[in-house]
Amino acid sequence: MVNPQWLRSFAALAKRGNFTRAADSLLLTQSAVSQHVKQLEAEYGQLIIRHSRHVELTPAGHVLLRFYDEICGAEKRLNASLAARDDDQGEISVISPGSIGLSLYPLLLDLQQQCPDLTVRYRFAPDKEVLDAVLNNHFELGIVPLKPDHPSLNAEFFANEYLELIAPAGASVHTWPDLENLGFINHPDGNVMATRLLSRWFPANPGVSSLPENGFINQIGLILEPVARGMGFTVLPRFARMAFARQEAIQALELGPEVVNPLWLIYRAEWPLSRRAQRALSVLRTSCETPRATPA
Structure with a gap:
């Protein structure tokens, strides 16, 4: 040497x-x-x-x-x-489902504009990929809907994710036939989410598969576009609805009890979070909807 x-x-x-x-x-x-x-x-x-x-x-x-x-x-x-002692420089890396990512990513960009020496690397991914990415140190922070049980991961409650039935603005929806008349805009998690929500609101319904499907889209940021155009309804997490630009063209309906998924923040348990990650989390937590109850 x-x-x-x-x-x-x-x-x-x-x-x-x-x-x-x-x-x-x-x-x-x-x-x-x-x-x-x-x-x-x-x-x-x-x-x-x-x-x-x-x-x-x-x-x-x-x-x-x-x-x-x-x-x-x-x-x-x-x-x-290695600048873990600095909260205003280095990389902030986060991986999460797309629904909450639509809300969190712009907040991290705001932080990056305040601190130009920070960089943000964000990825939308399914649950299994989020777990693997954090375990393999590809991302420092991950968000998942199920609390993992792994000795190498810390899991902290992050926020509640509320499912919503979203229809075109002005549409009158009160009964199952109203949903049939509107038609369903499907997406990769559409059947699962709609089944969870509608089975609570319409216990005797014949099932989501019986609804006419008026479209399918796999890009989280575009799912509400056909809804805004009056082409059908869909079921999405509230974070995805709140990130949609044309709020005046859609409405979130309350036809029954709330259906909530807790979201969990995960990171490696063997070492502390970098200070820049801690700073990012303080911004994200204060901007997320305050939960009504913290799950055990």
């Missing part, structure tokens, strides 16, 4: 042009700088051409200088990655 002090002496000489300025910048003697360069030349061959008032790098010297610059760059990246 190359002696770091020798490399610093060589880089100072290469960048400042002569031994006097290099030695002054390092608070060393000219003799020390010269000795360090000689040690490197014994290992790598001639690195400089000595002129009366300056030095010139040989091809090997240019290669070694690039190597030194790469080391310095890698050290800066390492320090940035």
Whole structure:
């Protein structure tokens, strides 16, 4: 391994042009700088051409200088990655279901605008992928609807996710036939969510599969677009509805008791959260809907 002090002496000489300025910048003697360069030349061959008032790098010297610059760059990246003591720089990485992600991601972008040295990496993913990503250290923070039982994960209650029946603005919906007349806008979790909600509100209903399906879309941010155009109703978490831009074109109906899923924050149990992650969480928690009851 190359002696770091020798490399610093060589880089100072290469960048400042002569031994006097290099030695002054390092608070060393000219003799020390010269000795360090000689040690490197014994290992790598001639690195400089000595002129009366300056030095010139040989091809090997240019290669070694690039190597030194790469080391310095890698050290800066390492320090940035390990800057857990800083809450205003480094990467905030979060992985979650898309419904709550629609609400959380813009909040993290607001934080990044306040702290330009922060970067946000966010991924929408199904539950299994969220667990695997946090366990494999691909993301620092994850959010899942089921509390995991894994020794390497901490799980904390994060927020309640309320299911909502969302219809076009102005639509009159009170009975099961009203839903049949509207038709269902389906999505990857549509049948499961609609079954959970509608079985509570209409216990004697013939099932979601009996409803006419007026469309299917797998992009969470677009599910409410056909609803806003009057093409049908759907069932989604409240976070997804709140993130929709055209609130005036839709309505959330209350036809029965609330159906709630608790959401759990997960992160690795073996080490503490970085300060930047803690700062992000304080922003996200205060912006999420206050739960009516914290699950056990």
